[in-house]
Amino acid sequence: MYKLELKDVTHVYGARTPFEKTALRSVNIGFETGLVTGLIGHTGSGKSTLVQMMNGLIRPTKGTVLLDGKDIWEKPKEIRSVRFRVGLVMQYPEYQLFDETVGKDIGFALRNKGCSEETIKEKVTEAAERVGLSPAMLSKSPFDLSGGQRRRAAIAGVLVMDPEVLVLDEPAAGLDPRGRAEILGYLYRYRETKGATVILVSHSMEDMAQYCDRVAVMRDGEVYADGTTDEIFSDPDRLLGAGMDVPEVMKVALELKKRGIALEGRLYTVEGVRDAVLRSLGKGGAV
Ligand SMILES: Nc1ncnc2c1ncn2[C@@H]1O[C@H](COP(=O)(O)OP(=O)(O)OP(=O)(O)O)[C@@H](O)[C@H]1O
Ligand SMILES: [Mg+2]
Structure with a gap:
């Protein structure tokens, strides 16, 4: 059984309006426990729409999303519990920091969940450490941090929930090569220590090759290719033919x-x- 599975998922934005747009068309894809699966595809191919379905941020127009074999929308009122189990780091998450201090921001989800201040403090420190933020940073305002540090704080705000599935939408976008390697390295270690299932969206074929066990290529709202990293790169002509890079x-x-x-x-x-x-x-x- 897959840890997370999308079955026959279709998504239409702005249905029955002049702006109607089918972002995903009958997508079938499964993610195995403990593996890192990469999602790659041109701009507008549907990657962000797909990942926002994984934690119930977007409800599919048609089809089902299964977590441990259970439909996450079976009881819509309980969708919040899915957001703790499937942690989503959105594209450019640093713009969503808002709290007074970095520490409060990282602990936001736990406070919302009703955890004790003691647990929050412990977990926030641990999550910050997992992304290379020193304890001294926790008392600063998010606005006093550099762009790269803010990105790390936003990622820590998701790791703090200890998600079983970690979904990352371009976590290293806009960072310099060293920052990229550091962030991706931290995320890779999270997978190793927690045995988490990771889904990594990236525009970079290098990231796919270096970090992913499996790769799915999206094209115009459909899964164009899906296989082990070896399988995907064993047929470079197929990638190049679809206007993808290697x-x-x-x-x-x-x-x-x-x-x-x-x-x-x-x-x-x-x-x-x-x-x-x-x-x-x-x-x-x-x-
Ligand atoms: N909120 C929205 N309302 C209407 N259309 C949308 C909305 N969000 C995305 N779309 C459209 O749906 C399609 C898929 O978009 P999506 O953001 O999922 O692609 P993406 O693969 O993540 O692209 P990128 O690589 O640029 O991040 C695009 O045509 C996009 O314009
Ligand atoms: Mg996107």
Whole structure:
């Protein structure tokens, strides 16, 4: 059984208005416990709509969303409990910080849930640490933080709920390469320590190649391709044909292959290409 599954999900914005827009069309996709699944696709392909369905922020026009095999909309009044189990970090979440201090902001969901101040304090400190924010930051105003720190605080505000499923909509967008690697590294560790199921939306094929066990490619409101990372990158022509990109290092490998160099293996990561080149040169595998 999937941890989270979307069955035959369709979503129409502004139905029966001049602005009607079908954002998702009969989407079927499942997410396995403990795996990181990447969602990639052009702007407007439906990624954000899809992820907002996962925690019940958007209700599908048609179809069902199952969490541990149970329809999350079975009892609409209980949808709030789903939001604690499926943590969603929205696109540019730092704009949603509003509380007096960073600590209060991170603890907002727990306070709402009625946790004791002692539990809140403990969990907030732990969540801040998980994203590399020092305890000294917790008493500052969110507006005194840098953009990158604000992003971390917003992510901590979701991690603080210990979600079983963590859904991230472009968590590293707009950050410099070091900030990106740090944030994605923290999230990856959250998965490792909690055994959480992670869904990562990103525009970057490099992120898909580096962090994801599985990849789903969205196109015009449909799932265009869905498989293990190996499977998805084993057919680069399919990605390129659909106007998608492949990791930069894979382009180099494909160019070398075109020039007659026999390369085999995980040609979508730097290490994979390095090993393939060494094998091809007859030096035998890893350095
Ligand atoms: N609130 C809304 N009202 C009307 N149409 C919307 C709304 N939100 C999204 N859409 C439309 O639905 C489609 C899917 O949008 P969505 O935001 O899910 O795509 P996306 O893949 O997340 O794009 P991006 O990569 O730009 O974040 C787009 O055509 C978009 O214009
Ligand atoms: Mg989006």
